[in-house]
Every structure is written in structure tokens, then in C-alpha cells.
Amino acid sequence: MPYQPHTPDDRARMLATLGLTSVDELFEEIPPAVRARGLDLPSALSEAELSRELERLAARNRTDLVSFLGAGVYRHFIPAAVDEVLRRGEFYTAYTPYQPELSQGTLQTIYEYQSLLAELTGLDVVSASHYDGATATAEAALMTVRATRRGRILVSRAVHPHYRETLRTYVHPTGFTVEELPVVATGPAAGTTDLAALEAALAVDAAPVAGVLIAQPNLYGLLEPMADASRVAHAAGALFVAVVEPVSLAVLAPPGAYGADVAAGEGQPLGIAPQYGGPYLGILAATEALMRQVPGRLVGLARDLEGRRAYVMTLRAREQDIRRERAASNICTNQALCALAATVYLATLGPHGLRDVAAGGAARARELEVTLAAAGAPRLHPGPYLNEFAVRVPDAPDAHARLLEDGILAGVPLATLEPGRADVAGALLVCATEVTTGDEIARFGAALRSLLASPAAAGVRS
């Protein structure tokens, strides 16, 4: 048995204590009609065989391409200190810190996580973690409904489509409504949320709006007029939810500064590997006014009975194990270890390092913009961005596929991310981070240039 210590002798002793003669007797109350007789699974592998099999599968993935893919998940350098901490059994094999006397390590790191994210977001109450950016966004929307007792949620169409889909899934059964705000079609604000449409939507007196959700940077990498949107939302009595990317908060105005009531977002960029989608880190932060609406765990600084500093899970009355059907959410297990990764990442980089990460990506992205434009792929939108943007490429999905053959992962065709949207169908969403090199950008430019110079690019092939 790979991980079980019981010897035949141990089993015999335990059975004898119970006055039984066979383990089958332990399962006798399973009615014969529903008693299963085994599992039809591949046979057990020794660790040596299994490791070889897993290596074989991992090797079937290709992660060696020159990549400009972002769209919600970002490649960043992860200092070795992060994994060193995460690999400690005392952290990763610990349970939820229900017993504070035995969990000060985990509890303090969560408190530190909350504190660090409070600094980044400018909001005081940070949940111990949610599943991912999309579910955190959905929970943020539900918070606005609970807090305002209103039933309409407005979400910008320039929020990541996966987030909007998740939001719909979460809101649909509650009977509340989700409406999408269009993006500006042309002009200097093209690609950002249409504020006029927002104002119009907010003006429907009969159906007051609970929350307005806008992403910063948005799906297209563009910077949104968050301060204006926040003001307009508040004027209508709605709450404002900023969907944020945490590394950008090293240099961009924090949600707290432009009056956001809630910030939600994906914490993956803070030291977490892409892993084909998870585990990641749902960031959820709110003003103190919304403290009791925040779903999931919160850790507070407290005292033990002898006056020593002690951390403890607190405000538990929001949680399912105490409140059951009246809980703020059903969340139980969260993404604590990912929050630890973010904590170690931020502690290792510090404010200057994090700024360098954000600014380094911005610098590379501008280099990329110039290179791609010179190769024949100009930007789709004119407005400012941080480190991600869309470029117009003839026959974009096909070009994307052909660049793959050159070993270049040219971001994501917006046509696959947002099928059925004509305005963006001819574009690739590309991003750069501090790990992008000048050489990689040059290779992308050269490959694109030669592709666009070839006849196939004119649409002959596809």
C-alpha cells in the first residue's frame, strides 16, 4: 500500500478489538442492492512508474514558445523564496486554522495577506481569499445586492468574458439581473466602457442599480475612466466594483483612491504559476462599511487570555458553518496557500520591486507596440494601456496559428475569446511583462512581418 501503514498484524489486532473477523463486516449495513463490488480502474503504479507516466504527460504540453499571451493570466518571474515557503509541510499540509493555538503560522500569514492587499487596493477589509478572479467578481456583485437591497447589476462588456459568464451563472438563480454595458466604438475612448450608456442605465428609476462593475485595466488592456464611473455610480446610489489586476496596483491608482466600494480580481500574477487555470487566488476587498457583507474567512488580530498577540478567524457569523442558509456565501475551503504565495511574493519584491515588475512590463509593452506596428500590426484602440493591448492583424486567427509554427504564441485572437463580436474579430490581444525580452519581441516582429508579406496573409489561405 503506497501510503497506508497498516500491516496484516495491525489489522488483525484492530479487528480483534472490535470482535470482528473480517473487514467486510464493517460494510454490512450497505444494502446489498447498492453494494458495489470493486472499481474498474487502471492498476496501481509504483512511485517510479507513476513518476515516469506523469513526466510523459507533462512533456506532452508545450511551454517553451515565445509567449505574448495574457488575457487574465500573466507570466511573471517568481522568486525562488516563494516556492521555498510553499513547500514547507507546516504550511501546505496544515488544515484550516480553526484552532488558533495550533495555527498561528497560517493565521498570521493570512492577516499579513489581508494587510498587503489592503495596501494595494486602498480598501480596509480583504477576504482571506476566494476561488479565483471570476468568482470573486461574482461574489462582489452579490455583495452589492445584499448591501443595497437593489436587484440590478451592471457589468462592462470590457470585463473578461469568463468573469461575465461566471457572474451570470451566479446571479441567474437569485432572480436579480445582470446587464452589460457596451464599450465605446470609436474615437479616443474606443474600447473602454461607455460612460454615457452607464449613466443611461443608472437613470432607470424603477429598477435601481445595486452595483456597477468595471475592470481596470480592462479586457483589452486599456485604462478605464474609473474615477468618473465611480462618481456616476455613487450618484445613483449604486456601489462601484473595480475588477483589478494586482501587479498594476503598484503603479495605478488604487480602487480606494477612486472611491470603489469593492475590488475583486485575480491574484495569479502575485507569484502563482499559470497551471492551465488554477489554483489561483480570488482577491476580494471592500470598505469597512461592507465588512459584514464580505463572504469567506477573515482573520483578525486579537489577544490571548494572557495578553499575547494572537491571530484568529473572526466575524464568523457571516460563514456557512455558523449561519448555514443565512450565510453570506457557501464558501468554505478557499485558496489559502495561494494567498500565502502572494504574501511571500509581495514580501520578497517589496514596493520597489513590484513597481519594477509593473513598469518593466509597461516598458516592454511599448517596445512591442512599436515593433508590431512596424511589422504591419497597428493597435486596435488609441487609448492608454499598461502592458497589454490589441493589435489589428489581417485574418487574425489564421495568423495566430501560423505564428505558432514559428514558435511564437502571439497572444490570443479576440475572436476566440469573444466569439461573435465583429468589432474585435480581426485583432490579437498581446501582452508583455518584465520577463519578456527584447529578443523575443524582435522575433515576434520578424515573424509577423514575414507572415504579413506572404500572399497567404492576404486571406488566400485560412
Place this chain on the structure above:
Amino acid sequence: MPYQPHTPDDRARMLATLGLTSVDELFEEIPPAVRARGLDLPSALSEAELSRELERLAARNRTDLVSFLGAGVYRHFIPAAVDEVLRRGEFYTAYTPYQPELSQGTLQTIYEYQSLLAELTGLDVVSASHYDGATATAEAALMTVRATRRGRILVSRAVHPHYRETLRTYVHPTGFTVEELPVVATGPAAGTTDLAALEAALAVDAAPVAGVLIAQPNLYGLLEPMADASRVAHAAGALFVAVVEPVSLAVLAPPGAYGADVAAGEGQPLGIAPQYGGPYLGILAATEALMRQVPGRLVGLARDLEGRRAYVMTLRAREQDIRRERAASNICTNQALCALAATVYLATLGPHGLRDVAAGGAARARELEVTLAAAGAPRLHPGPYLNEFAVRVPDAPDAHARLLEDGILAGVPLATLEPGRADVAGALLVCATEVTTGDEIARFGAALRSLLASPAAAGVRS
């Protein structure tokens, strides 16, 4: 500064405490004539840049070939538990356990290592580790000199050439002599140590022999007549040193069983990666009679003053820090972490697992023998072996080079390992272990067959 915490403010405060104004003042006693003014080194790299550079270097190595290379270093499956333990900072960043109160973890693991190796070797006193198999062998030879006060060392020519070279380096300055024993040229014992030559060498009364060193399995993978050699050596008043491979001791008679006084060997097969040569683990074990001749650290089980079990470095009077020029050896830093790897490896595999490793290699080796013979490469020697053997291949070094092009690392040409030895020049030394697969063996066989069938193999090319 990558790893230094001192801020300008910290430095200023420390200087002020010292009444100094600049750090240069701290170096003023270095005479100007020999004062250096900087270092001409490549500029500092950030961790992100450095990690990329190291990945680039590592990727220049090729470790993906189908490999039959052994010759003293063996590929084995290393259970994940081994690295999990080794990565614990409490082990790898700890110092030598001079302060037992703060080092019970390291001390107990060393005591356990000693105990495990005592089981494997059948000898009671095991050093806490030596540098590697070669230096352990050299120290073993010096032990026989100290213990017998005789000056001649006999070493079989079928001991690994690196070990014999190291032995010469170590013995040369002492004024004692090293003589090599030939191997049997033909017949059923071909390739093993010539016992008649041993008896002859031992019979020189004027120059009595201190120690006889024979490897089991020997360089060619063959099993030596250790019991006979040991008896003959003892009859002449010499000590007998077995140079052993530890995994084989799961199934082969242990040195203690055939009367060896000392066992030396390379512990790399016990859970340590090849790493192009080190760090490895020098195994050195001896009978209790030789306890005070063993160089390096020994850990003993003791009691603290309250009677609790406590481990401590002991018999320190053999060591350089106590005994200085009269120490048994100059060894100070040893290979403690590698001994820990071996300890975890043995604890994880247990007696049955280790037996499976040894027997699994033997089974694969026999499969390999049959396959290679069928492909036209018969064994060089007729005698029994465990998991490594030499095969005769026309134009062996050239064949080896051409198999590389097929992605097969066909062991090592004995001509490169033992240059100038005509008897083995036409052979490849190949090995199999439990990680060798039937598929790999088949690929080797097929490639060899087609190679030997092509005209180049007949010596046209080279």
C-alpha cells in the same frame, strides 16, 4: 544588494558606534602595496536574469538520452520523499552539530545513517560520511597502514581507475607504496582479481602488506571471490578492504560476512542525483577493532544530564580540531546532507524495496545481455555479474559515438576509462538499473544491430 539587509541608515549607525566615517577605514591596515581596488567580474544579475542564465546553461546539457552508463555512478529512482526532506532549511542550512542541544535533528539522522550502513555492510563502525567513494577508499587504505604499521598497499586493477588514481595521490606523499594486482586474463575468472598474484604479493616477507583492496562488484561489474581474497589477506596478517556499491548489498553478501575489516564505497546510488560528479557520499565502515582509526566524524548515542536520550559527536580525539597534526585525517566538512539523503532513501525503500532495486537492475541487465548478444555484442567476460558488464563491440569508441547520434548512451568505452589497456580496449561497459525499461533495451539492441550491419562498423570509418 541581493542578500544583505543593511540600509544606508543601518550602515551609518554602525559606523557612528565605531566612531568611523567610512567603511574604507575598516580596511586601512591592508598595506597599500597589496590593497586591491575592486574585482573585474561580470555585472550583477537580478534573480530573474540569473535564473534565465542558469536555465540556459542547464539546457546546454543533454540528459534525455537512453542511457546505459554506470561505471561508478548509477541512475536510480529517487522517491520524492528524499528531496522533500533535503529541502528543509532546518537540515540544509544547519551547521555541523557541534552544539548537541541545538542539533539533535542532524545528530540523530547521522546516527541513523551509521546504523543503516552498519546493517548493509555488516560492520559496526560507520563514519558520518567521507567526500566520495574514491577518497573513502584512499582513507581506508591509510587506515590499514596506521592499524598494521606496515607500509604496502595492494589494490586490484579491477577497482575503478579514479579510485586507484586518488589512492596514489593520497599515498604517494606518505612514502608508503601502492601496488596493483592484475586481473585474470582468460578462463571462467577472467576480469576478476588474480588471487594467485595476490598470494604472491602477500608472500614477500621483507615488505609485509598492510591492506588488500578489492571491489565488489568490480569495475567490470563482475563478482569477485571476496571470501577467498579476505582469507588470504588475513592469513598474511594484512587487513582486507572491500570497495562496495551499497545498493548491491541488499542482495550480495556484506563485507562483514566475508571478514572484511573495512568497507569503502560510493553512496551516490542511495538517493543522490548524478550531478556530473558530486556532491556524493563516501561510505567508510570498519570493524570495532578499527574504531579509533576511522577518520572523520562519528555520532554516538548518549544521555543528557537528566537522563534523556541525546546524540553527540564522539571519539573526537581522532579529529583535526582536537588533535591537529596527529589527527587520523584532516577531514572537517564532510557530506552530511548526502548522508541524510541516503538515510531517507533507505528509510523510504526499506529492506524489500532496496532488494527490488538491486534485483530489478539485475533482471534488466540479463535482458540487456541477451539483447546485445543477439545484436552482435557478446560479453567480454564469462563470470557472474549483478547489473553491469562489458560487451565486445568492434571499434567500440566509434560505435559508442555513432550510437549517441541515435540518442543512445551506450555505457562507456573501456578504452576511455582505462586508456592503454589492450585487453579491454574493444569493449563497452554497460549497465542497467531498475529504471531501465524493456523499450530502452530494445532500442539499444536495434540501433546496435543496424550499426554492426553497416559497413562503417567493420572499421572503414573512424
Place this chain on the structure above:
Amino acid sequence: MNGVRPVLEPTLFERSRPGRGDGKVPHPPRDALAGVPAEQRRTAPPALPELSEPEVIRHFVRLSHLNYSVDAGFYPLGSCTMKYNPKLNEWAARLPGFAALHPLAPEALAQGTLQLLWELERLLAEIGGMKAVTLQPAAGAQGELTGILMARAYHEWRGDDARRKVIVPDSSHGTNPATASMAGFETVHVASDGRGDVDLETLRGALGQDVAAVMLTNPSTLGLFEEKICDILEAIHAAGALAYMDGANLNAVLGRFKPGTAGFDVMHFNVHKTFSTPHGGGGPGAGPVGVGETLEPFLPGPRVLRDGDGTFRLERPGERPDSIGRVRAFHGNVGVLVRAYAYIRAHGGPGLMRVSEDAVLAANYVRARIRGAYDIPFDRICKHEFVASAKSLKARTGVRTLDVAKRLIDHGFHPPTIYFPLVVEEALLIEPTETETLETLDAFADALLAIAEEAERDPGTVTSAPHEAPIGRVDEATAARQPNLRWCPAAGAETPCPD
């Protein structure tokens, strides 16, 4: 201290000094942010702490020493299945091929992970006796939500809008009723009978045209197999409702009971329980959901498909129109699922059955050993866990379950789950799992017996426990009344931040 005896540790903020750190990433050019309009920028850098790498490591290593963990000790936490976490799985999840793969990478680049996910769905389907499985849910609770949303979608699809209720037993885990609420249902609790099973008559009474689903945990959170499971399932289906199985306790019945085959319509798996992925101090886990034929069309998307040529791909948008849609971004907690896959492949079918046998044997053994000193409200063969109670002990000595739990800390053990399930007074829910040695089980039982004995002799020592932990009992009331949820660097102290 410092590796000798754990001591409390200052916060990262208290360790910070301006000017520490650096050397991790290259410094970008000065004008790197020229493209970002001033009004969009942050006016002051975030007040993150500044530490050098040595301090960061020492901080977290010291904090780690303040934690209890499976790698260092036994966690008899009922309902949590705190079994050993295999080390190979940690290695596997970190293989660069798995870890570095972007979730939007074209499918051609992702065949290894897609194959693993595809195979894992099938392995879980076999284990659960289900037709199909989604791996997306990030945890058990999200699995529940996914499952109940599918039940809702099914009734909607049938045009049956009247089903506004979900039934749960009173012993159910809090996530069950909370899930029902999130999915827009009203929760109805049904009581247990004297043997700890769901009271069949009460259940029958509650069932009706307005019930969308019944959520059962089997074995229940009392550690008992529902003996009347066939009748219960029949009653549920007779009422037109769906049967949801909370599979958190599957560790008890692997290969002995397949919920789908038995008649459940939908279930979730807790891979961080049954399949041994580590709990990470509270997460991440994963909560795959299995469904029978009825609910398959409603599974969240995109699913992993295998094409005729053996390659794997994701469902295209709109390919399955009845899907409830996404429950999260991308494809699930894949890194966790890699571990679960490795765990199942390491065991095979007989191995997983042996897991359950040993888990059940261990639970019954501990139950037998502590019987007498503690009440065993349902003293029959249990499955992977059992409920004990300190009710009589408390009546005799004043020592409560909480005190017993805290005193266990002094004996070197993590306390069991306490005061849950809610239906048992002074409950101790004990789940030993299959990965603890008999010696450990005995030592734990001995500790419980010793505490019971001490409660009679010297109750004060028990009620004031723990004495050996780095901190004593926490003043949780004050913590909740005056919450301090973040360090305030501006205040430079542990006072809450000024508004």
C-alpha cells in the same frame, strides 16, 4: 526559539526598514510609465514592507513552526479526512510542463494536461458510478453550487418552476443549506432518527411538488451509512425531486458504494479529502461534480473532449446549449487535480478499496477504545468517522468538549472537530483516516482516556488548557467586537487604520 522552541513573530511590517530588499527583477528604464496618464497613476507607492530575502525566509520559517500540520502530527478532524499528502504529487504538480501552461494556450500545446483531465473525469466517474464529471469547481462548496444549479436548470428545462425548496438533514454540513440559498432555494431541514439516520417519515412528509432536490451526505456527518438509502432515494425520485450526494465522506466507501449506481443524480467529490490533495491551511482544493444521464446536458463548460484522432480539445462556445455556463474562469484548480490524478493512479481499484477499509477500521478501533470514558451517541459500526460526546463528562466534572479539545493540544494532538454535527450535544467528531499507524491511534486514544481521567481528578488543568502551545485561548469576543483585519503601516502599530 529560532528552531528550538517556537516563539511568536512580529509582522512583516514590523520587520520592514526602508531600503531593504531589491535584486529580484531588473530595473526598467526611467520613462517606462510614460504612456500612463498622470491621473491614472498612484500618487504614492503602496506601503508594502521592505525586507531582504534572508528576513523573508526567516519570517516564514518561524511562522511555519507555529503551525500544526499533517507532516508533523495527527489530525483526527472529523469531516475533514486529513490524510497524509504524498510527496510525489507535490513534485508532479510542479513539473514545468504542467505548471507553466497558460490556460488559454492553444489546445495543440496543452495535450498533456487535457489528457490528464479527460482521464481523471473518467476515473472519478467510475468511482462515483456516474455518467460524466466536471472538474471545474474549485472546492466542495462550489461543487455543491454547481450540482444544485444543474438541478435547478433541469427543472427549468422541464418547465417545472414550482420547485423552490431543497431538503437537507439537520446533521448536514453548513455548506449544504448555504448552497441551497445561493442557488435561490429555500432550505428545509429534516431531523435524524434515533440511530442517526435520516428520519424517513419526516423526509417523506417534507417531500412534494415544491422540492427540487434533497442533499444527502452518505456516510453522513455522523459517520454513519444511511441504512435506508434505497427507500430514501425512491422517495426522492417519487416526488420528482433530484438526489444530491455530498461526497465529502467518500473516503469511507470507495469501491463499496457508488452513489450514481445506487441512484443519486448528482454528487460532488472533495479531492482535498478523499484524494489526498493537501489542505494548504484552508485551500486550495477541488470539488469535481459527477452526474447521471439526466443532468449531463447541464454540466458547466467547456468540457474536455477527445476527438476521433485521439487528440483532446475543449468544447467550443455554444456546443452544449443547456449548460449552466461557467462556474469560474478557465478550467479548474488544475494543479490540485494533477495531485488527485496521481493519487488515484498510485492506488488502482483494490488500493482505493483498501484505503476505505483501513479508514473505517481505524475509526471503529478508536471508537471502541474510548467508549466508556466518552459517550458514543450512536454506538454502532461507523464508517470513516464517529461522533463522541463529552455530555456525561461535563455533567460529572464540568469539563466541556472545548476543554477536552484544548487539553489534547498539550498531549501533542490536534483536537478533533468539535460541536459539529450540531445535532449532538458536546460533540467530538473523530476521523482518524487510513494513514495513521496503530501506534498513533493508540496514543491518541490513550490521551483522550487520560484527559477524561484528569477531568475527574483535576478539572482545572483541563479547563485552563492548552498549557504547551505558543499561545493560550484567544479572546475571540473582543476580536469580533473590535475587528482588526489589517496592519496599518501608517499608524505603525497594531491599532486599526484610521478611516
Place this chain on the structure above:
Amino acid sequence: MNGVRPVLEPTLFERSRPGRGDGKVPHPPRDALAGVPAEQRRTAPPALPELSEPEVIRHFVRLSHLNYSVDAGFYPLGSCTMKYNPKLNEWAARLPGFAALHPLAPEALAQGTLQLLWELERLLAEIGGMKAVTLQPAAGAQGELTGILMARAYHEWRGDDARRKVIVPDSSHGTNPATASMAGFETVHVASDGRGDVDLETLRGALGQDVAAVMLTNPSTLGLFEEKICDILEAIHAAGALAYMDGANLNAVLGRFKPGTAGFDVMHFNVHKTFSTPHGGGGPGAGPVGVGETLEPFLPGPRVLRDGDGTFRLERPGERPDSIGRVRAFHGNVGVLVRAYAYIRAHGGPGLMRVSEDAVLAANYVRARIRGAYDIPFDRICKHEFVASAKSLKARTGVRTLDVAKRLIDHGFHPPTIYFPLVVEEALLIEPTETETLETLDAFADALLAIAEEAERDPGTVTSAPHEAPIGRVDEATAARQPNLRWCPAAGAETPCPD
């Protein structure tokens, strides 16, 4: 206990039960050993312990909690340079490209490691001011042996057989005289002068036609830079001897003093000190040796060479006939050298100079802070370390250096090196390194001051320390008189094995 408070742990053997474990490697066919003659086989399997993976992990995790370590605390160990070990380096050494490379792999497959070694030789040559470097020696002591064997070979090569002596200062590390003996030389000790330097006149007197080499440690093991280094080197060379520099203390003078440029003929580096590779509880380290022109021909082989086309290769046998030969199998502790390479590349030239500046500053700061409470025998600017002494304290209070050291444990600190160098009575050799914060240095100095104060007030508490460690002082005398060096499974207890 178990992650809360460290407790002592039984041995692997005591945890063993027959039948535990398994599942790591496939079971070979039954006849796997048919080719091995019966008389060559083991008659009984070795009595290794049988444990399952969970127990193995828990055993070692618990043992790890009994250790002090750099990752958890400050080690002011003089002569050991216990600086922080960067985590990137651990990652780098484990890259499969480095870790899985067989040492006899053809050079074409090993270009990455060969390039790294080739570059590292050059980096070290620049740091040491040396002409060439060998990376083979496995530790400092083996570096010393390599260096002294080269000196010996040089004199032999010159036909000068009369040089039978090696001179070492009385403050030298034990490995220096032990090395001289191993290399077949007689050791001559020379005394220090009142300032802690080598007494030049005594040295001059000892030098002669019979001296092969002088081994100096500079800065010395007293932490002092030899102010008369130029005169000393001149005297050595005038006598026809070679100057060996023990570079273990190089951390003090990086970029400020290059032994080779200054005139040393040969030196060793301690990469597990200066270049921060972890000590691993006693090893492995690496002890590269640098030489000037004179000794280059004698370097051990094979060296790494770069061919004209930029590829790297190893020296062929016989390519350098004057080589002293191999000092070990294969190419050195390569995994350790990868870490050293990473460390040097992370710093660059100015960074390494800053290392020394901060190390020296820290040592002088601590010296200034504890002066008064302890004797400072050589109270001048020190380098990376300094000697303090409890001589006066002992005279006043009876509290010895050993007691101070043990009492530091109760304050959470590892004791400094004590009773070394031998030339100072009641010595405490303190080396803070550059990676400790000012706060830590202050806390350490405060602890030393508090202990000195306590020695006056309450000496008994100091002399009976430690009080907070998992064990108290060990009865080392009995341990040495009745050595128990192995567990005896047959005896089943901690009694020594029967003969």
C-alpha cells in the same frame, strides 16, 4: 509537540514494523537474481527499518524541528561564515539539466556544466588574484591537501628533497597541521605576537632550507588582517618556501585583498563559507584551489579546457604530466559549485565588495557593543570576526565561556565558536556575517550583555544552561568511554550490538 513544541523522536528502527512500506519501485521477476551464485548472496536481508512514507516524512520533519538553522536563526559562529543561503541556488542546482548529468557523459552532452565550471574557475581566479583554479576538492581541508601536495610536487620537481616541514601559526585551524601531516610533512607552529599577528621574528627563525611551505590564514582566525603580510611573504619566498593561503576567511576582504596578487603561491576557497553554499549539517562544501604560475603545472586533473571553437572539454589523460593526479573521482562537488557560481553572478564585483564591507562592519559593531562585559584580547579593527573572552568574567563569577554559550541558547541564539582559536583563553569567536540585520546584531549583543550581567547576579542559572532546549548538556565523557555508534535492530534496543 508535533509542530507545537519539539519533542525527542524515536529512531527509525523503533518506528519500524514488519510489513510496512512498499509501492516505490516495481517488483522484479522472481528469478531476477538467478545469475548470482548462492555463495555470493546475502543469507538474510539487511535489517533495515520498515516504514510507510507518511511515517518517514513525519520522522524527519519532527527531527528537523530539533535543529537550529540559518533559515530560522542567527549563527554567530566564528570561522564558519554562516551567512544566508540564497534560495535561487537551491533551485538552480536541482535543474534536471544539471542534476541528472552523469559524470562520464560524453563532453558533447555536458557543455552547459563544463561552461559553468570553466567560467567559475575564472571568476575565482579573479577574486583570488590567481592564475588558475581547480574545482575538484570537496571541502576546504581537501583543498589544503591539494595545495600542499602541489607544493610538495613543486619542490620534488625542482629536485629539492630536503624540505620536510610546513609552518603554521598557532592560531591556525586544525585542518592546517592535519593537512601537513597527511601530505607527509612535519608541522612547525609559530606563535602570535601581542597584536595577534604572526610573530615575524619567530617566523624568520623557523624558516629555512627545510621548509616547504608556510600556511597562513589571512585574515587570521583571530579575525585580524596580518599587517606585516608583505614582510612575511618576502621572508617565506626568501627561504625558498611557498606561501599557502587558507582562504576560509576571504569573506572579509573580497575585492580589497587578492592573495595571488599579493604574492601567495596557492590558496583554497571555502565556497560553503564565502560563496554561501549551505552547510547541510556538516557538508557538502567545496574547496577550490587557486595557484599562481609556479604551481599551475601541478594542478590535479582533469581540468576543463576551452577549445578554439568555443566548445569545452576535459583534459585527456597524460595531457599535463606534472599533475599531482586525481584527488577524488570525477570532477568535484559540482552541485555545490553551481550554487557558488550563482552566488557570484548575483553579486558582481561591487556586490562582492559590499559583502565584505557589511561583514566587517557588523563584526566591528558587535565587538564595540560587547566590549567591557567581555574581554577583547585584540581590541583593534577586526575583519569579519573577532575574538572575545570570558576570562575576566570567569575570574569574577566562575562562569565560563561554555556556560555563556549554553545560556545563549536560552536567548534563542546559536552560540559562537568557543575555545578556538586555541591561543586565547576562554575564547568566543564571533562572526556575524553580512546577512544579519542590525536588529538581530543588537539583540545578540544585548543577550551577551544580559548573560554577563546575570553571571554576576545569578551564576547558577548560567552554569546550568540551557534550560529551553529540547535536551540539556550531554554526558560526553560516558559517550566516548562506552561508544554506541549504531542502533542494533537485533538487540531491539539502544544497547550496543553484541560482537
